[in-house]
Amino acid sequence: MSSKWEPVVGIEVHVQLATRSKIFSSTSVEFGAEPNKRANLIDVAMPGALPVLNEEAVTMAVKFGLAIDAEIAERCVFDRKNYFYPDLPKGYQISQFESPIVGRGQLSVFREDGSVRQIGITRAHLEEDAGKSVHDRFSESTGIDLNRAGTPLLEIVTEPDMRSAAEAAACFRQIHSLVSWLGICDGNLAEGSMRCDANVSVRRVGDTSFGERTEIKNINSFRFVERALNYEIERQIDILEAGGEVVRETRHYDADRDMTLSMRSKELSDDYRYFPDPDLLPLRLSSEFLDRVRSTMPELPQQKLERFITDYSLAQSVAVRLTRDSNLASYFESTIASGADPHLAANWLLGEVAAALNREEKDYTDTPVSSAQLADLIKRIQDKTLSSTLAKEVLELIWTSDDSVDDIIERQGLRQLDDADEVRTLVERIIVDHPDQVEQIRSGATKVMGFLVGQVMKASQGKADPRQVSDLLKRMLNI
Amino acid sequence: MDDETIERLLTLSQLSLDIEDREKIRRDLDAIIGFIEIMDQVNTEEVEPLAHAVDLDQPLRKDRAVIDFDRDVFQSIAPKTADGFYLVPKVLDQN
Amino acid sequence: MKPFIGVQELRNDLRAKKYSAVELAHFYLDCISELNDSINCFITVDADRCLDRAAAADRHLAESDPQPLCGIPIAHKDLFCTAGLRTTCASNMLGSFIAPYDSTVVKQIAEAGAVTLGKTNMDEFAMGSSNETSWFGVVRNPWNLSRVPGGSSGGAAASVSSGMTPLATGSDTGGSIRQPASLCGITGLKPTYGRVSRFGMIAFASSLDQGGPLAHSASDVYELLAAMEGHDPQDSTSADIGKTVLPESDRSFVIGYPESLFDDLDKNIAACIERARQQFEALGHRIEVVELPHIDAAIAAYYVLSSAEASTNLARYDGVRYGHRTDVSEDLLDMYCRSRTEGFGLEVKRRILTGTYSLSVGYFDAYYLKAQKIRRLVRDGFLSAFESVDMILAPVTPNTAFEINSLKADPVEMYKQDLYTIPVSLAGLPALALPCGFVDDLPVGMQLIGPHFAEGEVLAGGMAFQGETDWHEHHPSLESASTS
Ligand SMILES: [Mg+2]
Ligand SMILES: [Zn+2]
Secondary structure (H helix, E strand, O other): OOOEEEEEEEEEEEOOOOOEOOOOOEEOOOOOOOOOOOOOOOOOOOOOOOOEHHHHHHHHHHHHHHOOOOEEEOOOOOOOEOOOOOOOOOOOOOOOOOOOOOEEEEEEEEOOOOEEEEEEEEEEEEEEOOOOOEEOOOEEEEEEEEOOOOOOOEEEOOOOOOOOHHHHHHHHHHHHHHHOOOOOEEEEEEEEEEEEEEEEEEEEEEOOOOOOEEEEEEEOOOHHHHHHHHHHHHHHHHHHHHOOOOOOOOEEEEEOOEEEEOOOOOOOOOOOOOOOOOOOOEEEEOOHHHHHHOOOHHHHHHHHHHHHHHHHOHHHHHHHHHHHOOOHHHHHHHHHOOOHHHHHHHHHHHHHHHHHHHHOOOHHHHOHHHHHHHHHHHHHHHHHOOOOHHHHHHHHHHOOOOOOOOHHHHHHHOOOOOOOHHHHHHHHHHHEEEEHHHHHHHOOOOOOOHHHHHHHHHOOOOOOOOHHHHHHHHHHHOO | OHHHHHHHHHHHOOOOOOHHHHHHHHHHHHHHHHHHHHHHHHOOOOOOOOOOOOOOOOOOEEOOOOOOHHHHHHOOOOEEEOOOEEEEEOOOOOO | OOOOOOOOHHHHHHOOOOHHHHHHHHHHHHHHHHHHHHOEEEEOOOOOHHHHHHHHHHHHHHHHOOOOOOOOOOEEEEEEOEEOOOOOOOHHHHHOOOOOOOHHHHHHHHHHHOEEEEEEOOOHHHHHOOOOOOOOEEEEEEEEOOOOOOOOOOHHHHHHHHOOOEEEEEEEEOOHHOOOHHHOOOEEEEOOOOOOOOOOOOOOOOOOOOEEEOOOOOOHHHHHHHHEEEOOOOOOOOOOOOOOOOOOOOOOEEEEEHHHHHHOOOOHHHHHHHHHHHHHHHHEEEEEEOOOOHHHHHHHHHHHHHOOOOOOOOOOOOHHHHHOOEEEEEEEOHHHHHHHHHHHHHHHHHHHHHHHHHOOOOOOOHHHHHHHHHHHHHHHHHHOOOOOOOOOEOOOOOOOOEEEEOOOOOOHHHHHHHOOOOOHHHOOEEEEEEEEEEEEOOEEEEEOOOOOHHHHHHHHHHHHHHOOOOOOOOOOOOOOOOOO
């Protein structure tokens, strides 16, 4: 990217709220039902049918607002956004225009290195999702499935605070992590539970005004957000450098071709004629209601992160990784509660356990090893019963069985060699067997040390403590 | 009311009018707009708009899911359906 | 059996087995077959199921505790959804629409034991004041067949007035119960907004629409209201308050008299209401002059707001899930456009276009928001009047029933028919229309307007008046209407 140019990005994320029923009807929002089996009188907009707001959707929106320290509107209004489209059964979408439920707030976006960036949240509002049009199933027709119509959405709009594609992707990821943490969204991107629109423009470095922007619609993965934006930023820079002008338009990201394409407007008009939905009265949120929601708020990632750093003296970057996922964070805490050392617990969870889960495409909610088992394993490392190599073996065994850590150690004879004489005998033998390497070490090639340690470990079948072996070797070779 | 405005209103409303009706509607709309301009005579400075006359708050529904309808009955009154879908003339995928 | 019997008498007769519910249903169904061809108040008559339900009512009547309206016939305005019976809104758009559910009003009335005769004619989508915009043809006024019955509940009012049913449901957005009740010489109530559930009542303008009863007398209206009203969790705008309670019968009221409203009123009509005013005084009620501001601007505000709401309420009629779809179309947009153009009549199109206009970018503030501000001024005007009076006595219509086709060409003149009813609708107030005289053999009505949820008081006022007068007991001769 040419360094003369600076991208300016803001995103809008549509989050499907994890309610049981739809936002304005009592139909189940369960995914994957047969077409139109989740579309009742209200969802198909039968004449005479009326919307009634789902309390849980309101609660979830408020939770999000509290989590980003936003103003929660004491009184907010639902509006109609009018346009014709076959998957929009009423001919309008119920949304919030003038007065959203959640006002201005702040989102802390954590970078990989543990540093934090504050991104402004402009607003978040409640609205209903549309149904789906199926274009490829019938030769002459488009099929309409209204199962998704009326699914509650929270549309979160950020300020144009991001200055790179990576930052925008990190922001999307942070919103994903926060709404999952709060339990207000299942976070399942593959099923469309979160969709991201990105507004992007570029300007000359040092400019304070914004360039003309484009909007990229409906991006459904973190990786694609980054790729789509990188493409679009390059495209805009190319246009501007060639003396052209960016056209304000809606674009679509084609993942197969890795490019953004101009989208002919799906909708008939840009005059949505917003006005307050006369079927719905103003929504007033009492302080009692807000207090009730506040009392059900979990400890937020930011708070937990700070507590992890002070209580367990973890590094910022470690604490950030532990608090990215609420299930991981609580797994970590219960492992510690069962007596494990916090540093070892963090290393194991973010290292071996994460890798094993990754291989099996599982997450921390369905770890086959309980936090108590993991704590037992770590305790055996702490008391030197297990070397880290042995501990990995034990982890593999408890991954597939319910046996206790101590039973496995006993049965498989995986106890670390704690007999100093036995270790000394092995070290002596290896020194004798490798005169050349010993010579090299003595003449200063200390790197060869690792080779000798490895030989001892091998001879001990991994049961020796590598640190002890290394100390012993140094002492015996007088270096 | 000029042609362009009428055309725009018709597009937004998904309606069309033959020449005779269009002229009639144009005359009517002109008359209606002339008539509603009587509102200008009322000073509404510092008056809050009122959406509903009775001061009620929006009630909330408990988040309970129920299935209380039959898709086949719904679709028996639909102009065109197949395999549980409502059918409309083919929409060309824009992308 | 004789026509024009009130609820109390029907109930007594049915319980005393003077006739059965089946016989009663036959009586009204016969009456409909005799008169409907010339008056055209019914779009659909549900004879078979009506007789089945009457038979079921007879079984209930044999029990010790039958429901309050057990076996009493009723007609529903054709915008209340009825499961298994078509609901047309008098539109080609819904010409063969059979709703898969009952509206709350229909359901509650059936639970109260009433037996549905059929569905009554109306202005298309309730948009009109003369019942001339119906796809199913004009309804004729039983007092004079060349006159309109008023609208939009013209079929409901004419069916009661001509004796085809003792009770009818209607809906009132800007006067659609009160104006036809008045032009047909019967009694009708527009309840407080939120008193009667709108669930299943096909919407015209959601912030104004309110279902209500039409009958021969205030006491019958009260009986039907009791079955219709109540909190409905399926309607977010439904009020969670108790049932209508009638005040002590000897209570005397302070009745407001908005003198300036009578300035432009036809002198003969004004005289009828003036006489009613004296009768109230003679009954021991006190009259106090009140001012109602912004009445002229109220009509304009009403047309802006109701058309705006209608323009989007009617967007769901796109030919996809129910209702009319054009036979041939080139593509999706063409299908929408043709289906809607074929499905809606000219008055409906006019309102959709007006509403779309006032919500459009650039016009919203000058029209829609301005109208909402005037709405507040109008409502506040009433609320301050109600600080000193219990109810207000006012005209319902500027004239008696007019000739069919006489106002059709001039929408603005037609809209002015609702001058006296619209402000009440904007303010969401309850108002009872009841007959108070005749001018040139055509009935004249008046309305008693109450504060929010004061249905009990205005009904008591109406009952007191009808206890002393017999205007509500005059009935049309129907000689020229009879086809047998
Ligand atoms: Mg958006
Ligand atoms: Zn949205």
